[in-house]
Amino acid sequence: MIRDLIVIIFTAMLVNNYVLVKFLGICPFLGVSKKLHSAVGMGLAVTFVMLLATAATWPIHTYLLTKFHLEYLQTIVFILIIAALVQLVEIILKRYLPALHRSLGIYLPLITTNCAVLGVAKNNITEGYELFIEAMANALGCGLGFLLAMVLFAGVRMRIETAKPPKCFEGMPITLISASIVALAFYGFAGVIDNMFM
Amino acid sequence: MWKNFLKGIIRENPVLVLLLGTCPTLAVTTSVANAFGMGAAATAVLLGSNIVISALRRMIPDKVRIPSYIVIIAGFVTVVEMVMHAFVPDLYEALGVFLSLIVVNCIILGRAEVYASKNRVLDSAVDALGMGVGFTLALFAMASIREIFGSGSWMGFEIPILSDFTIPILVNSPGGFFVFGILIAIVNAVTKRKTGRDFGCAGCPSAAVCGANDGSLQNAAHKDHAAGSGKGPDDTAEEGGK
Amino acid sequence: MKREATKSIVVLTGICLIVAVLLAAVNHVTAPIIEASAASGAQASLYVVLPNAAGFEEETPEGEVPQTVTGVFRDTGGSGYAVTLSATSSYSATPMTFTLGVGTDGKITGVEMTNYAESKDFGDYPSTYVGQDSALGGVDVYAGVTYSSQAFRGAVEDAFAVLVEMGGVAQGNKTDEQIIDELKIQLLPGARNRAGAPKLKEITVSDPSVQQAFAAENDVGYFYVMEADGETFAVAVSTTGGAVCMDLTGTDVTAQQEALVQRALELSDASAIHEKNQTAASRALPDGAQLTPISVSDQFGTVASIFTVSGGGDAAYAMVCSPYGYRSPMKLVFLLDNMGAISGLRVSGELIQDSDYYSNYTLDESAYIAGIIGLTGETADEDATLISGATMTADGVWTAMQDVFAAFKSLTTET
Numbered sequence: 001m002i003r004d005l006i007v008i009i010f011t012a013m014l015v016n017n018y019v020l021v022k023f024l025g026i027c028p029f030l031g032v033s034k035k036l037h038s039a040v041g042m043g044l045a046v047t048f049v050m051l052l053a054t055a056a057t058w059p060i061h062t063y064l065l066t067k068f069h070l071e072y073l074q075t076i077v078f079i080l081i082i083a084a085l086v087q088l089v090e091i092i093l094k095r096y097l098p099a100l101h102r103s104l105g106i107y108l109p110l111i112t113t114n115c116a117v118l119g120v121a122k123n124n125i126t127e128g129y130e131l132f133i134e135a136m137a138n139a140l141g142c143g144l145g146f147l148l149a150m151v152l153f154a155g156v157r158m159r160i161e162t163a164k165p166p167k168c169f170e171g172m173p174i175t176l177i178s179a180s181i182v183a184l185a186f187y188g189f190a191g192v193i194d195n196m197f198m
Numbered sequence: 199m200w201k202n203f204l205k206g207i208i209r210e211n212p213v214l215v216l217l218l219g220t221c222p223t224l225a226v227t228t229s230v231a232n233a234f235g236m237g238a239a240a241t242a243v244l245l246g247s248n249i250v251i252s253a254l255r256r257m258i259p260d261k262v263r264i265p266s267y268i269v270i271i272a273g274f275v276t277v278v279e280m281v282m283h284a285f286v287p288d289l290y291e292a293l294g295v296f297l298s299l300i301v302v303n304c305i306i307l308g309r310a311e312v313y314a315s316k317n318r319v320l321d322s323a324v325d326a327l328g329m330g331v332g333f334t335l336a337l338f339a340m341a342s343i344r345e346i347f348g349s350g351s352w353m354g355f356e357i358p359i360l361s362d363f364t365i366p367i368l369v370n371s372p373g374g375f376f377v378f379g380i381l382i383a384i385v386n387a388v389t390k391r392k393t394g395r396d397f398g399c400a401g402c403p404s405a406a407v408c409g410a411n412d413g414s415l416q417n418a419a420h421k422d423h424a425a426g427s428g429k430g431p432d433d434t435a436e437e438g439g440k
Numbered sequence: 441m442k443r444e445a446t447k448s449i450v451v452l453t454g455i456c457l458i459v460a461v462l463l464a465a466v467n468h469v470t471a472p473i474i475e476a477s478a479a480s481g482a483q484a485s486l487y488v489v490l491p492n493a494a495g496f497e498e499e500t501p502e503g504e505v506p507q508t509v510t511g512v513f514r515d516t517g518g519s520g521y522a523v524t525l526s527a528t529s530s531y532s533a534t535p536m537t538f539t540l541g542v543g544t545d546g547k548i549t550g551v552e553m554t555n556y557a558e559s560k561d562f563g564d565y566p567s568t569y570v571g572q573d574s575a576l577g578g579v580d581v582y583a584g585v586t587y588s589s590q591a592f593r594g595a596v597e598d599a600f601a602v603l604v605e606m607g608g609v610a611q612g613n614k615t616d617e618q619i620i621d622e623l624k625i626q627l628l629p630g631a632r633n634r635a636g637a638p639k640l641k642e643i644t645v646s647d648p649s650v651q652q653a654f655a656a657e658n659d660v661g662y663f664y665v666m667e668a669d670g671e672t673f674a675v676a677v678s679t680t681g682g683a684v685c686m687d688l689t690g691t692d693v694t695a696q697q698e699a700l701v702q703r704a705l706e707l708s709d710a711s712a713i714h715e716k717n718q719t720a721a722s723r724a725l726p727d728g729a730q731l732t733p734i735s736v737s738d739q740f741g742t743v744a745s746i747f748t749v750s751g752g753g754d755a756a757y758a759m760v761c762s763p764y765g766y767r768s769p770m771k772l773v774f775l776l777d778n779m780g781a782i783s784g785l786r787v788s789g790e791l792i793q794d795s796d797y798y799s800n801y802t803l804d805e806s807a808y809i810a811g812i813i814g815l816t817g818e819t820a821d822e823d824a825t826l827i828s829g830a831t832m833t834a835d836g837v838w839t840a841m842q843d844v845f846a847a848f849k850s851l852t853t854e855t
Contacts, residue, residue: 021371023225024295027304030220072280072467073460075298076272083268113307115221115299122295168387169379172217176379183372258455262448266455273459277466284470287477 005137008129012141014189018116019149020179021186025116029150030175032107039154040147045107047143050120052089053082054139057121058132078121083112116146153182199324206328213336214385218304222296223337224374230353233341235289236296237334239278243300244326244333246274248314252322255315267310268301275300305333343377344368486513486522489541489550493519501606506598510537512606520544521608524554527595536588538566540599546573546609548596565589574600575614619688620665620674624654627676627684628663630742630843631656633764634832638663645707649700653707658762658769659717659744662708668700675701679710679744680847681735710745717745717760724773724786725752736850741843742836746851749775754783757851759844763836770833772840780848781816782841785809812837817845 018024025046032042057078065071090108093101111117120142124135156178165174212218219240226236247270251258258266279297282290290297300306309329314322346352348368350361367373486496494517501512511524520543528535541549551566568579576596603609614622624631624638633639640654640663651672652665661678673693675685683701685694694701714733721731729752733745742763749755755775762769775784787805811824820841826834 023221023371023374024299026220026224072276072463072471075276075279075301076269076459076463079268079272079301080265083265113302113304115302118302119295119299122298126295166383168383173379173383173386176375176382180372180375180379183375184367187370187372258451259444259448261444262452266452269452269455269459273463276463280463280466280470280474284473284477287474 005133008134008137009141009144012138013145013148014186017145017149017186017189018119018142019146020183022119024119025114025146028107028111028114028116029146029153030172030179033150033153034157036151036154036158038107039150041104042107043143043147043150045104046111046114046116046146047140048104049082049086049089049108049111049114049117050139050143050146051136052085053078053117053121054124054135056081056085058124058129058135061125062132074122074125078118082117082121086112116142149182149186153179156182199321202321202324203328203331206325206330206332207335208332210329211332211336212305212308212329213333213340214382217382218308219333220378221299222303223340224371224378225296226293227337227341227344227374227377228369229292229345229349230338230341231289232292233337234334235282235286235293237330237337239282239293239297240300240303240305240333241327241330242278243271243274244306244309244330245323246277247271247306247310248322248326249319250274251310252314252317252319263315264307264311267307267315271306271310272301305329340377340381343381344373348373485524485539485552485554486541488552489539490515490520490522490543491550493517493522496522499606501602503605505602508595508598509602512602514608518544520549521603523599523603525595525599527591536592538592538595540569540596542599542603542609544609548572566592569596574604574609575618616672616688619690623674623676623686623688623690624663626690627674627686628656628661628678628740630660630678630740630763631658631663634766634835639764639769647703647707649703650707658742658764659710659713660742660762661740662704664704664707666700666704668697673697673700675704676740677704677708678740679708679713680739680746681705682737682739684740714745718747720771720786720788721745721747721758721760721773723788724758724775724784725749725755729753729755731758734851736847738850739843739847741846742840743843743847746847757848759847761840761843763840763843765833765836770836770840772837774841774844776844776848779816780845780852782813782844785812812841815841817849820845 012018016022019026019029028042028046033039060077060081061071061074065074065077086108090101093104093108120139123142124138127138129135129138157175160174160178163174169177206212210216213220213223222236222240226232247267250270251267254266254270275298278300279290282293282297309326313325317325342352346357346360347365349366350357350364365373368377483496487493493515495515496513497516499512499514499521501509508525508527509523510526513522513524515521520541523540523542524537525540526535526537536553538551538553540551543549548569548571551569553566569576572579574597576593579593600609621638624640625636628638628640631638631640639657641657643653643655643662645653645664649666649668650664651667654663656662659679661676661682664675664677666673666675671687673685673687675683675697677683683694683705684692685697685701685704687693718731718733722729725731730750731747732750733747736746742761743759744762745760747758747760749758752758752775754777756778757776759774759776761772761774763772764770771788773784773786773788774782775786777783787809815824822838
């Protein structure tokens with residue numbers, strides 16, 4: 001059991017990294033990865049919301065939508081739940097944990113329209129996790145993978161700042177090309193999980 | 199009218215100029231057929247949501263603007279999803295989760311917020327078509343490069359000679375980033391745009407939506423690219439270099 | 441202010457309701473089409489794997505059908521069978537489903553993956569099965585997706601088992617190499633790891649009759665491929681002194697090939713292993729206890745050495761076992777009294793391997809051992825060895841314990 005969960009987490013984090021392999025959550029990945037501390041903040045906030053979103057959407061899908069044959073409302077229900085959750089968390093953080101709100105709260109509104117969060121909620125269903133804890137493990141792995149990609153890429157970008165690429169490559173193009181090289185590194189994880197847990 | 203349509207294709211191309219909707223751009227452009235499917239689906243959603251939101255613009259109270267837009271967009275996305283599942287199941291499978299993720303595509307919500315909520319129905323429809331076609335063309339260009347050089351085929355037809363010398367990495371994730379980067383660089387070079395343009399909330403019309411012009415956000419993490427956040431896309435294209 | 445709030449709620453609720461009703465309407469129209477196309481999609485895969493089929497009729501195989509086989513379809517035109525399969529690997533939560541076509545000659549005509557998330561990584565692995573018969577001689581486990589390809593192969597084997605049982609196709613002929621691989625498992629079961637694979641390393645033996653020689657990685661025995669009168673034989677020798685010989689049809693010819701077996705026994709010098717095990721066993725006993733290695737002739741399990749004990753209190757025998765646990769073999773010393781009850785158990789090294797992997801995993805080892813002491817061949821059951829969360833380790837202990845009791849039984853009947 002523990003082993004299964006660890007395999008799920010590592011698979012989601014390294015092999016199927018949401019940002020670099022599955023292309024989910026590219027906007028914050030490119031937008032907020034300029035400074036290390038904002039990259040960490042965004043990564044943690046996304047991980048937190050992914051866990052929260054899974055904790056809400058998985059049971060609702062499994063015990064409500066499937067039961068009443070309302071699967072076609074999945075997208076609409078999920079996005080509303082995520083939006084409401086993010087609002088709620090922001091209000092709670094602002095009221096009771098102002099310190100945390102200052103460090104993480106500013107990223108929360110950005111997350112409502114982050115496709116990685118909705119992606120996790122939907123993938124938990126399509127990948128057919130039968131247990132709640134498996135879905136949560138997947139969400140955790142995806143969130144940590146996002147955090148890892150953000151942090152690694154923040155380091156890369158700090159170097160790019162000082163580099164001088166050809167004029168037309170400045171800004172976005174050179175950022176994308178370095179993202180390509182980081183993604184190439186993650187590509188190497190493909191066979192790792194199998195061999196690690198043999 | 200014609201100008202309104204054309205701006206989405208060239209001057210304000212959502213993908214290559216405004217740098218919106220990067221996730222589907224990178225993910226589904228492994229083949230031209232997928233890119234077309236994605237472009238068509240997004241255009242349909244964009245058209246529907248723009249028309250409905252524009253028609254309802256006086257009825258929807260400002261406070262629940264965003265949730266209402268999201269519900270309307272999600273409704274259209276689900277309709278498109280179901281129709282595609284029923285009539286083009288292969289394409290539906292190939293696009294996978296990205297079909298439902300049209301809901302959170304910044305292009306759609308961005309056009310709703312920036313254009314449809316302020317303009318007449320007909321104008322909004324033209325705007326939606328222009329943006330949709332611009333999105334589709336950008337995906338098409340990117341997918342053509344990736345499919346021709348990555349799989350040695352185009353629209354599924356094998357290309358002689360090239361199919362013996364494929365670069366498979368192009369259809370994988372690193373190739374997605376790479377081709378997109380090169381493509382933007384080419385656009386930069388051709389249009390001689392002032393470079394140094396950066397990614398971030400500046401180029402994203404939903405910056406206003408998602409709270410990026412909230413004071414706290416600008417002051418903290420977004421200081422580095424807060425310039426122009428909250429501005430509409432019409433005036434961001436020429437953002438100055440550093 | 442209040443009026444505005446009410447209006448907001450009413451409008452938002454209204455929009456939600458209208459959208460929901462519209463979606464329900466669209467769903468009403470598309471759902472039957474989706475269902476129909478899904479059903480025809482499943483049928484389509486049958487024609488892909490058996491392209492010349494006239495039509496398909498579902499068969500109901502008699503007897504127990506493995507879980508992996510979800511449907512068996514016979515071509516009404518008589519060209520063969522299509523089997524739909526669903527295999528779950530321990531790697532992925534989603535089962536992979538695929539359809540296998542088998543011609544009347546017993547050879548695979550086609551494989552079509554119908555749902556598999558990682559099928560991209562699978563590459564053209566499934567197509568290497570085309571043309572194979574039930575022996576599956578030419579396919580290997582696919583590096584990189586080991587778990588998935590093992591599950592895949594297992595499902596294909598299940599499909600053949602059902603088809604052969606039904607009398608649909610003939611069993612394929614195995615190559616000598618495959619038979620020898622199977623004999624390794626059959627003759628020297630103690631050398632298998634938890635996945636069931638024989639863990640043997642090839643050794644060099646200078647003897648003209650020996651074609652290939654292997655030693656078990658966990659020191660429980662040796663396996664030889666030998667030749668006599670132009671015929672090939674498989675001989676297994678356990679370090680506890682057992683020896684068995686089989687020809688490639690799977691017939692036990694130990695009695696007929698006495699010279700060969702004798703030669704194999706001579707080649708298998710296990711004294712170094714016993715010496716090492718004696719040191720391990722003496723640590724489980726009070727100082728001054730005397731250990732003498734003995735042998736039994738019919739044990740091929742995980743017991744590597746058996747000693748008689750004198751001056752060791754209750755303990756009359758000490759047996760050193762090396763079952764496979766989670767990864768590498770464990771070393772367990774079982775002490776037995778005169779009646780065959782376990783009077784002591786000592787674990788060399790850690791029972792739970794890779795403790796950083798189970799970082800929060802704590803096993804009270806002394807309590808665990810206390811639960812095992814006193815058990816005999818009659819009273820032992822699997823629950824006593826159960827370690828929740830470390831199933832593979834527990835399985836290993838249980839296997840070793842059964843082997844120990846079997847060895848004791850054989851000792852008492854032999855002497």
